[in-house]
Amino acid sequence: MFRLVLKQTMAHRGRLLLTFAAITLGVTFVVGTLVLTDTSRAVFDDQFRDASTEVDIVLRDAVAFDAAMGVEVERDPLDPQLTSRTAALPGVGRAIPVVKGTGLLISDGKAIVPAGPSMLTSWTGLDGFTLRDGQAPAGADEVVIDAATATAHDITLGDTVRVQADREVDLRVVGLVGFGDADGLPDTTVALTSLTTAQRLLRLGDGISQIDVIAADGTATSELTEDLRATLGTDVDVAASQDTAAASAAAAKSQLGFITGALLALAGAALVIGAFLIANTFSVLVTHRTRELAVLRAAGATGRQVMASILGEATVLGMAGAAAGTGAGLLAATGLRALLDAAGATVPDGPTVLSARTLLVALAVGVVVTLLAAFGAARRAARISPVMAMREGALGTTGGRGRVRAVFGTVLMALGVAALGVGGAIESMPALGAGTAALVAGLVALAPIVAPAAVHHIGGALSAVTGRGVPTGLAREGARRAPRRTGATVMALALSLALVVFVSVVGASVRGALQSGFDEAITAEIVVESARGEMLGGLEPATRERIQDLDEVGTVSRLRFGHWKDSGVTRALTALDPATIGDVTDVDMVEGRLSDLGDGVIITERQAAERGVGVGDNLAMTFARTDTLEVPIVGLIDDDDAKALSTDYLVSLASYRDWFTERMDATLLVRPASGTSVPEAQKAVEKALTGMPTVEVRDQASAAEARTASLDGILTLITAVLMLTVLIAMLGITNTVALSIIERTRELGLVRAVGMTRRQLRTMIRTESLLIAIAGLLLGTTVGIATSALFVRAIAQGGDLHLQVPTTGLALVAAVALLVGVISGLAPARRAGRLEVLTAIREQ
């Protein structure tokens, strides 16, 4: 039986080629995503595990939570006295003070900006870094850097590099380190200095970041941990170094979660679209082999055996696709990384990780998707009766259950539209999601009815325009004769284009809202931000110090971001300077004033309504270093203007200083001194900030643009990835048209015999694929715009978000669809043109 299945599959390999390609592409996508994220996860694991190999326990300032939104919480420095106190405790072998922070390396006046962190750490010799060359840093002007950075930027022992932290200092490179077997950490620069140098650079005084503890011989780590906790009290966080490493890795990895989720969702879309193609192929294979299968039945095969043989072919095909997809996925991981990189979402690179789970998932995805898609055809094959072997022209068309289908599809669509309408009215995302799902399911069910009709009418319009006559007419009919197949093909393209349209419409709308909100609320003429888009903003405090006293500058008002926990949920807040914020913004307050912020919090009108609180009530806010505080609500701000300030919660900088250790500014809003023109002031600010390469000085307009830069990046990424689904849909059209040629060989022979020229035949086939593409385009655009319009309304929640339909974007989508239609018809048309008239007529 297995040999028969294998032989059958091989015998049809030509017809299965595109199906195989579709499965392979889908699996490639899944494997690429998994390999990419596994690789990055492994990098994080190594990074944090190796960093504490020889250290048993780490002492740090205690915080309420370790990390929020993938960013590790910054802790207060520890009292330096704690080191000697700890060292004296029983069971402690050594206690080593450590300073950790961020320090940008500048070599030959050029900043080295890695995709990941710029590490600045005091030398301990215990944290996984090993000297490759030179010696450990001892003097006040000495630094050791990682060999990878040194090689990449041509830095050798004895060179001078500048390290920019809270202070900027020139240091001499006295040693080069590796990390384990590697020359450094991925996407990271490493600067190691003596403890005092690190403290000076980071302006910590004699404060330290953490104490690394090594247990005395014969003392168990777990026991010592308990002892230290008991002795040192709750102000100090005592953790086994393995646990802190795991926690740090988890924090870093949580950001990967979003990327993995998004990519897997897109991979899912690609697989669904591929499934249409697979289903079509198997349906045609069964139709074409009706007589052969009937002979099998007549020879004694049971219906179940026939079904098993079809499903067996699907399994073989699925496995082959999975295998090829796994191979291609390893390459795709690199491509995805480059795409993410281009979109501004950097993931660390390391040795490629191909886990057993990835292999299993690839196999499961390939086989299960193929089996599911082939199931309908297999069931139909099982119902073929032995009599059909004898009957002439038994190649029946598949119709049947048309009415059930129509009713079912219409009901589903009606439900979907209703849910969308209700969801849009009450602005409920779940209702919209369910509505979209029902709408799409209904469309898929109706596709065999709707799509051929659409193709027919489009064909009619096309003939009216071009007057091409018989070939166009026959193309119309060709697309109509196998309604289920045409339907599935049109839907595959429609769905992929609907996704592209949806992303581009929602994207354009959100983009427009972000920009106009910023334009209206922010009146500062100059905006200083970090070019790297760190989550909490990446401006060293020195940035403000350099510009606030310039003659050309009038007001500098800064914004900082922080995370807090709202009964377990992580939220962001914006800290601002109540004294100066009025000079650089123009926000609508519903109640209270920004300048009266004091030690309270201002929340958006919407948040107040949702929580049922108002001015005079308290908001329970948990900060990493304070535990839960009851913060009085002193004002309510307009929802849209709050967006210009990035969050729904505003506190004063003074409160921020009390509640957070972080000292990074996110944005400096600058107003020129009176009498100074904006360009003059901007020039002065830029000049003052030379040598701070990660700082970006923008005028108000380009700052508004920059707000959407990361969004643009993500949209571009998603669209690029969605193009893969369009590619699969294109394969689907080629597949459908090619298969219909095989099915219609005798018919084509007949028209050729009675006088259709090769050129006419080719035109006919190409027109057929073009008609399918246009139908897919119209259907996809309609669904895409309709759903995105409702989604935009729901996201807006009465706010300032308006539907914006990007005409260039849509024109591009249309161009792509037409191109797809033209390209996918080329190969089948050529093939049909080569058909010998006689062979075609004789074909059984």
Next chain:
Amino acid sequence: MTNLLNDTQRAQAAAAPTKSVAVHARGLVKTYGTGPAAVKALDGADLDIHTGTFTAIMGPSGSGKSTLMHALAGLDVLDAGQVLIGDTDLTALGERQRTLLRRDRFGFVFQSFNLLPALTAQENITLPLGLAGRRADPDWLTRLVDTLGLRERLKHRPSELSGGQQQRVAVARALVTRPAIVFADEPTGNLDSKHGQALLRFLRDACDDLGQTIVMVTHDPLAAAHADRVVILTDGRVIEEIDNPTASTIADRMLQLDADPNLDTHACSGPGFGSGSTQEG
């Protein structure tokens, strides 16, 4: 079926010269396959077909009769030999020119799969004209449709027509361009005898009334009996031509061929040979 022409027209048609040569074929050779598997379907066949005659091509299975018709109709390319259609050397034409020749000057009726299932009867009939970008002559179309009794069925698709109706649609399509020659390949093969006879009578009338040249491949002596002349093929050569045949003369000749497995057609090509093992009837 009524007659296509009234009496006057019939008289004119009969008076027209009918003895010019419509198809002139010499030394046709066609081999399928290569090496030991090679089959010589045509092995030096010669044939003239006169304008306005109804010719039946017969022969045992594998004798090359279908290949001969395909070669005459420009559907197949010959390895050697020459086919003249009127003044046109078919064998010298390229693929596109042969297609246009088929479209404009030939009509075809096949055994099965004669019609496009997606088109209505009317669309099927006018297909060759549509491909040429021409419109049907309405009078001619009306006459064809009425004579063939298809008036009520024009809007139907082939799946809604009986086998006989389908074949009549195919005949209408073959005649709609007023072709020089109609080629019919086992046109009654899938029909019951009543419909088959009706179709053959119609072809006979088309020949008599319109002077339509018809070439038909068949293995059925009853069908061949409608022809003016039967051409018998064996092993890729024309071995005999019977003028004004009857079903029984044809059947006897065919039986003769079948009954003598040692018949050496190369040695006894041409009419008039006989083994004496069968009787003339």
